[in-house]
Amino acid sequence: MGDHRKLILLRLVLVLTAWIMAMTSFPAHAERIKDLATVQGVRSNQLIGYGIVVGLDGSGDQTTQTPFTVQSIISMLGQLGVNLPPGTSLQLRNVAAVMVTGSLPAFAKPGQTIDVTVSSMGNAKSLRGGTLLMTPLKGADGQLYAMAQGNILVGGVGASSAGGASSVQVNHLSVGRISAGATVERAVATPLGQGEYVSLELNTTDFTTTRRIVDGINSHFASDTAIALVGRVIRVRAPVDADQRVAFLAQVESLNVKPAQSMAKVIVNARTGSVVMNQSVTLDTCAVAHGNLSVIISSEPVISQPAPFSSRGQ
16 A cells, blocks of 8 residues: 555656646747848848928928928929019928838839838928828939829827917827838849859858758758858858749748747836846846845745744745
8 A cells, every 4th residue: 555655656746847847948949041031132222202291281391490391392383384483482381391211122113012101301290181292212322213102191199279388299290101102113133142052141140040040951952052151141052943943942931940049138228117138138146226226136045944734934
């Protein structure tokens, strides 16, 4: 009878030990190569342009303080065949000068649309309800790549009293967005590698992750398919045919690789007082003091075992 109880107790201890190990161990999460690296050369290009927003409800630029808004209106009207007498003073309240920005994605072709952001560069109170007039968007080389135009959607809201004594505002009113507001006019050549090789660039430099990606590609394809050049660039031998190369890259991006554990990082937001840290951060015995706040982290390995049927102990 005693041996039977010992066997049951041993089984309970083994089950409890296995449960504790399962609860305290972290499972290995594999990520796709698509989330860890990008193909060299496949990138977006920034676009910028200067435009005019009209149709505002009296919340536009104060033209006496923003003379470039008046100059833009006079120049635009001249191109449309409306010639104003020299020295004309325009008092505009429904017009605002803005900067239009956007991102031209890789492989974008003429006729496709992209989103643009419209930001006031004068002293307009709000862009809500305004319409952006046709604005050319140029790249860093000065070439025109897209044309933007459309109604602006502002994510903020604001209200004020008649005398302006009190007001309330949520988010920014001087920045808006036009979904699919620009049409691509020129494409940017995006080569998929040179010759028979394609380079993969990791999002962050990590030699361990680079080695694991190389091993994962070589184990799925031939043993000499991928070679690590540095801690962030991997050269991959790919088919020369365009259709086969796209299919090959699709398979490479879908491979699962377990990335290396990231370095310990702590992010402190002084404005909100938030502190964020990853799982690599460990805390040792320390003390932190700030104003009237004190935080002390310590450990006491001494344990006071209470006596049977008593509440004494620490």
